[in-house]
Amino acid sequence: MLRIENLSVSYDGKEMAVDDISLDIKKGEFVGIIGSSGSGKSSLLKTINLLVIPTKGHIYIEEKEITKLKKSELRFLRRKIGFVFQDYNLIERSSVLNNVLIGRLGYKSSLKSFLGIFTQSEYSKAVKALEQVGLEEKIFDRAYQLSGGQKQRVAIAKTLCQEPKLILADEPVSSLDINISQNIMEYFKKINEKKNITILINLHDVNLAKKYCDRIVALKKGKVVFDGSAGELSETKLKEIYV
Ligand SMILES: Nc1ncnc2c1ncn2[C@@H]1O[C@H](COP(=O)(O)OP(=O)(O)OP(=O)(O)O)[C@@H](O)[C@H]1O
Numbered sequence: 327m328l329r330i331e332n333l334s335v336s337y338d339g340k341e342m343a344v345d346d347i348s349l350d351i352k353k354g355e356f357v358g359i360i361g362s363s364g365s366g367k368s369s370l371l372k373t374i375n376l377l378v379i380p381t382k383g384h385i386y387i388e389e390k391e392i393t394k395l396k397k398s399e400l401r402f403l404r405r406k407i408g409f410v411f412q413d414y415n416l417i418e419r420s421s422v423l424n425n426v427l428i429g430r431l432g433y434k435s436s437l438k439s440f441l442g443i444f445t446q447s448e449y450s451k452a453v454k455a456l457e458q459v460g461l462e463e464k465i466f467d468r469a470y471q472l473s474g475g476q477k478q479r480v481a482i483a484k485t486l487c488q489e490p491k492l493i494l495a496d497e498p499v500s501s502l503d504i505n506i507s508q509n510i511m512e513y514f515k516k517i518n519e520k521k522n523i524t525i526l527i528n529l530h531d532v533n534l535a536k537k538y539c540d541r542i543v544a545l546k547k548g549k550v551v552f553d554g555s556a557g558e559l560s561e562t563k564l565k566e567i568y569v
């Protein structure tokens with residue numbers, strides 16, 4: 327569903343943040359991207375959503391080359407890609423429900439978005455998404471009243487409400503303690519398995535990647551230095567990745 331060919335990103339025209347990466351991701355895969363700080367994980371993920379424009383190479387989502395899309399096609403594509411951030415990216419003073427409804431904005435005209443007009447079916451989708459992350463009781467709370475783990479679950483519900491085919495998550499558990507991190511990873515896993523949504527997730531905790539991801543891709547200085555299953559990721563290989 328996602329094909330990356332010889333992708334490079336350079337912010338300054340000299341150093342390569344992403345250096346000639348090629349990857350083929352199948353529908354329904356749950357891929358963990360690991361690597362030390364500065365190895366290019368965020369740059370790679372952001373390029374897939376065109377938050378960062380590639381310097382070289384090609385990205386195809388369901389066989390469509392995303393850099394060649396017209397504006398309207400790009401809008402259509404973007405609503406099919408959910409992005410989950412480390413810092414949750416919620417509107418703190420808004421209710422949990424309103425935060426989740428934001429996931430629907432990509433589907434609406436700008437006037438309806440501006441006026442915050444949502445249909446009954448969109449409200450139902452939002453409630454259902456909140457049920458899926460076990461937060462139906464918090465629906466009318468304000469985002470700032472929630473714990474970090476709960477906020478990240480709202481962010482996941484927002485993404486689910488968007489009905490994406492692909493979820494990109496950039497270190498979604500890095501601000502959370504280990505138990506809560508595992509809880510969040512369980513939700514990602516459940517979404518991946520039950521809805522067959524493809525997930526690419528940047529993680530700095532290798533153990534989480536090994537426990538939850540079907541496939542692990544390791545980056546070092548912008549290059550892929552490992553691509554395989556958790557079982558294939560030996561201690562020696564790990565040392566190589568993080569040295
Ligand atoms: N907006 C930017 N402008 C300039 N350089 C950038 C920008 N974003 C990233 N870089 C550089 O690109 C390289 C890769 O950074 P990136 O953020 O992709 O790494 P990362 O693996 O996500 O790191 P971390 O684990 O710290 O989040 C680094 O050398 C970084 O300094």
Ligand SMILES: [Mg+2]
Pocket residue numbers: 367368369496497
């Ligand atoms: Mg990063």
